[in-house]
Amino acid sequence: MRHTFFTGISKSLLLSLCFASAAFSSIARPFLGADEVSALENNSLSVSVGPENIFDNKEPLPVNDRILSLLSLVQQKSTTNAAKVEDILLQLEDINSTFNAAEKYLIFFIHGLIEHYSNNDKQAIIWLEKTLVLRDEIPEKQLYLPEFSEVNLILAKSFSAQKDFKQAFDYKKKYIRNGYQYFDGTRAEKIKDLNKTYATDQKIKQNELLANQNKIKRLKIIAAENKKFAQQRNISILFITVVVFLILLFRQIKVKKKLRYLAKIDSLTNLYNRRTLFEKGAQAVGKAIDEKQSLSVILLDIDFFKNINDNYGHDVGDEIIKIIAQLGSETMRSRDLFARLGGEEFVGVLPGVGCAEAKAIAERLREKVANKDLSEFNIKQNLTVSIGVACLEQVAPNFDDLLNAADIAMYSAKGNGRNQVCQFKDQTQDNND
Template sequence: MIKFISIAVFAFLFIGSAWANEVVTNASLSTEEMLREADSLRTKKPKRFNTLINALKAREVELNLAQKDYFNYLKGYQLAFNGEYKKAESIWVELSESNSSLELRFRANLSLINIFAYTKRWNEGLKYLEQNISNLHLIKDQTISNLGISAASIFYNQIGQYDLGLSYAQKLDSLSLHGRDLCVAKHQIVESKYHLGQLDVDSEDIKLAIESCFISDEIVWLNLINIFIAKQLVDEQKFREVIDLLESNISDIKRLKYVPSLFQFYALLSQSYYGTGQFTEAQNFANKTIELSVGMENTESEIVAFEVLYKVAVKENNFEEALKYYIKFAEADKAFFDDLKTKYLAFQLAQHKAVEQKVQIELLNKQNKLLQASQRLAESETENNRLFMALLIMVISLLSLASIRAKQTQKRLKRLAQYDSLTQIFNRGHFTSAAQEAITACQKNQDTISCILFDLDNFKGINDKHGHGCGDWVLKHVASTCDDLKRKQDIFARIGGEEFCVVLSNCNAEMAMNIAEDYRKAIAALDSSPSGYEFPISASFGVTDSQQSDYSLEALTSNADSAMYLAKHTGRNRVCNYADVESAKDADGVMI
């Protein structure tokens, strides 16, 4: 059974009924009063909002600069409501980059976030969301601040980051809210918890959400909550209850002509009527869903509609129609899955957060759905061989494509897991596994393996005196210089703040000492002036090999570390062998 993920639903941008022309009778209102009234009524009374905007157009030449900016913001809202998103976006981008008040630029960003969520331009939406989150503490108007928190919750839910969506929704709910703000917060909690599997139809969250939206007369938000109740009931296969709930509320959605909710109503009704065996009604609502979904790409409602039509055609033994709808179902399902992956990648790039496990889970779920669909068709008694062959070829093709994309994603995420983000050489975790493999191989062949461990001298002083940015410059250039000098088979990694380690297969301590000396000279020759400061750069090196420390990574690194500290204590900027440590211990009776 397909679970729904809600489409972009930003009520303060896209809610209302069809615009209607009215005679302007607002001569008694001042320009400022008209602007504020239009702003306050834009979601509740769109007809009145449209009347006020038309009246303000007649006064546009009289507006001062601040009023003109305010009017342009509201005009962008009107354009977006009418589907002219490009024009609205242009107005809001100009406002966002202008010298308008911080609050108005903040609101313009909110509207841009809405547009980018609705048009699935997730990277751009995250950019403006991050701007608003960073400015949230500067917004003094509590209503606008609440809108910012609400937008964060809604956007994170749309991009599939439901933990973050729930966090912002609960933050909003913790404030002293009333009216529409409280309704939005409660709705977002319901949506987040539904997708996190923390919701049931009798939960207190749903009761509070319905109560707050009903009291504030937010009909659209109220029915969005009804949609999540219906989804939960569909998951529990309580189809008759879904039909009763949606049929009793569908007139409100039709009256408001709010398409995003209406076609979800139709899809859920189609699925539920099919579940009760009422195939004619199921087919009727599925066709209505598809008619409304034109121009709204990659929606789960469209997937459900095509799946219902395909199942009804199979029930009627109309295999030619079944094949047609199954192909559309599979195409829509694949497009929706691709959109999910785009969201995950956008969030990963913006937040530097690995999402390999989630992508793999989604991929396996989609593969499982395709295999189950193929199995259902294979088990049905059909006399149409052409349908069977077409489905088989399609399934194989989709699985192959999914496998290729999964490998590409795994390759990208593997690099993030193995390499140090600053120096672009191996990190400690990958170094440990790679070094252990090299040691095991050398032990098996009785080859000598060596370990070089070095630490930058006086690095804390560089950070303290010149700043961490300068310190990062040193780390990157030291890593790059040594990476260029190492042998192809050597394993080179950053294992601590300013500490690096090299494991060298088929190399004894004498050879490693020479290589370490080359590293030392190269580091000492680095010119620090491009960093903006001039200071010496040097490192102290410790060397050991398996003849001295056996075939143990722990012993190799520990003994090399002891040798490195001997180098530190005897003047820095030098290379010491672990044998030197043993000699010092024999001479002084003290372990360095």
Template sequence: MRLMSVVLLFILAFFYSINGFAYDESKPSYTPIVSINNKVNQLLIQSESTPTHTELMLKENPIDFQKLNPAEQYLYLMILANIAKIKGQHNEVITYLLEAQELEPIINEDQLSQLSFLNLYKKLARSYAKTGQFKKAYDANHAYITKYDVFMKSERDKYIFELEDKYETKRKKDINTLLNNQTELKALEIDESLHNEVLQRRNIYIISFLVFIFLLLLLRLLSMNKRIHELSKEDMLTGVRNRKTLFRYGKSAIKRCIENKVGLCLLAVNIDGFKGLNEIHGDYIGDEVLKRFALLGTESMRTRDIFARLEDATFIVVLPEASEDEAKAIAQHLKEKVAAFNFDYVGIHQQLDISVSIVELSESLNNFELLLNTAMNVLYEMRDGDNNQIKIYQQ
């Protein structure tokens, strides 16, 4: 029996030794902690407060990136990220931080748990949030909180170890055990608090994101509705008021002027020879001429005036609180402005002229339709006779 026991112990020891060697061979290689150049540490601290000054220092005294060890390269990339951040280049920040993150497998884990290295995830979360990548921002922030929790636990363990090492007597060890238990209890409370905080943050991020999407869609909808409403008022080609808006605004302006007992003039403006010009040069050039004329007309008007396109090359101008002399001055200004404009850029090497008829609000001409019809009749008479003139309707 004794001999069998010895043999059994020998066999167990043999298998244990084989398993132990197999385990040792499967162990990953140890990555040592490397020293950090003091210059890199100083530049990192400086880049947090004065990144612009740090950038100037690097230009004057550049650092050879290839000569740095992996940990120094990691911190150097964080310096570059801080410089890019102050310029608002958040995509560049993300690129630098992700390059640094790729170095983590060849850096000691204890070294990576230091605050100067952990801050990478906080910076990454902020830059993702600035570029609208909220899911990645949440993941990076979650990684930071998790790693920071590990760091705090490590610091606490170091503190406890130092206490145990300092006090050697059994009595003091018992006190340290009691403190350790209290610390662990507090750590559990902190862990629970951090966990609740993470959950709260996650819920806040989700709610904020949903609110943001809702507001974005609401603003988009309001913007589209506003644009549709504005487009319904505009002439599709020239961008000035269209016929429908002209009648609505014109009637309103006349009613207001009659109530306030102030004057009003209506101008009918036509581009002379536009039909022939359009036939010679084509619709595209004709459209460009109309667009440019509309722009020149808008620039010539007062803020309260209504400038609209009625049809083809005919435009209507409603001038509230304007006498015949003031209306004629505005018409003359528009005429000179069109005549002086160079249309060479669209292939028209001739001066464009306009004809303008002016009708003033009166007791007999006291509504928009009468004013418009009268102005158009005067304009038609000018087409049959001499163009390129300004004519005031005389009752």
């Protein structure tokens, strides 16, 4: 009955300390809240040794870096580190005879940790209790370091696993007390160092302040002299920058506008070029289909144009092309499209025009060309053209097929003797005959 009662009390005390132990699960974090300090004092865990007594001890014993690295590896609890841990342990065993008390202490702690993490707490306690024998040989302030003090925490966990809650409670209490000692000692030493540093820094800063005040006075004089000049300079730079930017901006806009124009226009005739013709032709066909209107296309080719170039030169040939462009533009309505397809070929797109009207417009254009006086170019014979006409009702509803039908009609006009207008349906009827 008494054992059961004591066990229950021990469990309750361990639960009451769980929050306090969380604050010291990593002793390397040396700051605690006021509420935690008060709670620990209420549980009779007050520290009896002041920080001044801790740090008055002799210097800590040196510890091999490989031992500290091994301890860090074991604390990571990674299965991938197991082989590396075993290898380092074997190497350390070879030089065990040269270890001081602190190094042996940590070796025993590492063995205990390995057993504890393997759930072999009974063997872990045996290893960890070996550290107790070495504590008298180690400076007291070194025992409060996290890597040394954690032995108490692992002993508490191991005894708890063995159901020995009294021992677990005692070691947990030692672990927390050591944490307080480490915290208080570290804080006192830091405060002492800060006071020394602050006193020295304050004198240095006072000297620097005086020197800086003198520099500031000199700089103010220089700044006052330079301020006016700097303002004038900045205004001038800003004005020049704005002017240059505006010039570049207007020039860029002008260049883009010119490039867009050149991309759409034939440079010789100032008519729409082939690319624009197909774009606007497709749009006109789509609009005619949506609005259920008629649309016709005429395709014009200059007769014997190669002979003109050969006999009179390409300069005269270019002038003839310009004349055709001018006559075509004059014949077209304002809503019609007249463009240069390429070479000596021109295309007219006539929205809202049926086959008969389109043929009449083409005939009027043919007559204008035939009546044109070319004496200024020393050309005695009349200039003639062959024109093909096609309507949207005759072909599939797309611009390519419509232009192809006009091309067929135009070649039919050339085949029938040139200087005439031929409609696409006329050509198909002739083939049927």
